[in-house]
Amino acid sequence: MRYTVSIEVDLPRERVVQLLADPAQMPKWLRGLVLHEPLSGVHGQVGTTSRVVMRTGRREMECTETITRREPPDPHGIPEGSVVRFDREIVADGMWSAVRDRLTDAGPARTLWVSENEYRFSGVLMRLVGLLMPGAFRKQSLRHMQDFKAFAEEGKDVREAQG
Template sequence: MKYQQQITINKPRKEVVAKFSDPDNMKHWQRGFIFMKPINGNLGDEGSQNLLKYEMGKREIEMTETIIKNNLPDEYSATYEAKGVYNYQVNRFSPTMESATLWTTDNEFQFSGFMKLFGWFMPGAFKKQSRKYMEDFKAFVEEGKSVKDH
């Protein structure tokens, strides 16, 4: 399953990318985020890996992030692997004429095992989750709103 999403953030690209690239900010715009821990390589370097942990409903999910390309502000791409789910994501940040930033994500998901059924019958759930992260990030950057305050 592949899809692309975009959102305009009404702040300059430099500010948007600074907030996106700071792992300490993840708790403010990724609901359910518990922690991120480097497990291989230097944080942010291409080829480095991080362990990410999230609370999703009553379950905790661990995934491994592998950074494929990090030449921010232009592109940040990584893979995310969890049990039954493989996600390749490309993030791009483009300046607009109005001193805002257009954030574009390209997502590709592959499923195995039980998650194949979930991906087949509920593809909208993944798109909805991606969109919610983007909307929460926009609110965090523009207004300082944190998902932790809800």
């Protein structure tokens, strides 16, 4: 299953990249994040593998995230007009996913964030979930982007909304 979602953020691209790359900010906008800890490497750098635990309702899912691409490697001083690329693979029981994020200038102090997502499922249960609920994956990806936008532009913290 493949899909693409996008959103515009009313901040300069360099600031968006800084906020997305800062692990201390992740719990403020990544709804359901319980844990994101590097197992090897440095957070956000190519080759880094992290253990990620997400909670949806009472259910927790643990996965492994590997950063597969980051261009440019240094988020500071990004040349105007260039594309910032940030790719990662996520593996969990019965699921493999690739996320390819692209950040481009969308005008003065505006950033276009385009996220291409690909999922592959194994096992009867996960294949059934992928077959019956493809819209749920797209909806969740867009929700994370909308939560990031609200955090970046207005300082909204998803943990306060979850109560």
